[in-house]
Amino acid sequence: MFLGRLVVTKFPSIFEKDANQPLEIEATKTKFYDLTADVVAQTGQKLSPEQIALGFLDVADETMSRPIRNATEARGFSPDRHNLVSFGSACGQHACAIGDRLGFRRVLIHKHSSILSAYGLSQAVLQAHSFEPYSGLYNLTALPELRAKFEALGAKVEEELVLQGATPDNVPWGGAVTKTIRL
Numbered sequence: 001m002f003l004g005r006l007v008v009t010k011f012p013s014i015f016e017k018d019a020n021q022p023l024e025i026e027a028t029k030t031k032f033y034d035l036t037a038d039v040v041a042q043t044g045q046k047l048s049p050e051q052i053a054l055g056f057l058d059v060a061d062e063t064m065s066r067p068i069r070n071a072t073e074a075r076g077f078s079p080d081r082h083n084l085v086s087f088g089s090a091c092g093q094h095a096c097a098i099g100d101r102l103g104f105r106r107v108l109i110h111k112h113s114s115i116l117s118a119y120g121l122s123q124a125v126l127q128a129h130s131f132e133p134y135s136g137l138y139n140l141t142a143l144p145e146l147r148a149k150f151e152a153l154g155a156k157v158e159e160e161l162v163l164q165g166a167t168p169d170n171v172p173w174g175g176a177v178t179k180t181i182r183l
Contacts, residue, residue, distance in 0.1 A: 128160035
């Protein structure tokens with residue numbers, strides 16, 4: 001917003017305590033000027049508020065580039081022979097900079113790319129995993145102890161699923177849940 005990359009008037013007035021206020025460009029400008037003064041005072045560098053804001057974007061772009069770099073260059077794939085496909089709410093603001101940083105020649109941005117990750121997330125099945133190592137003899141006398149461990153693990157998984165939005169009576173114990181014993 002500070003760098004003028006967002007059209008402030010296109011955002012709904014849903015901010016502040018009563019969720020009825022628009023984005024505040026002046027408050028954002030004030031915060032960046034204050035932050036710049038702090039950085040200059042602490043480092044002695046003569047930076048502008050715009051340079052500070054661009055620095056934040058640079059850090060974000062590098063942070064998003066690392067996993068892509070690990071999936072391509074680290075595995076021997078040359079980015080210049082592939083396309084970068086973007087998704088996520090801020091993809092349009094970052095995709096080209098990330099593509100340049102990594103050496104992609106083409107960046108594909110679908111017209112609905114900003115909602116693709118939200119859509120995918122809405123379609124995902126809730127999952128939770130829990131494990132506990134077991135050391136002992138695996139025989140009939142160990143079964144009560146193992147059942148108790150499974151029940152405790154099941155309770156942890158159910159708690160995690162409820163934290164993700166499931167209701168306890170909708171946690172599918174049985175056929176839809178995989179309980180794996182690794183020996």
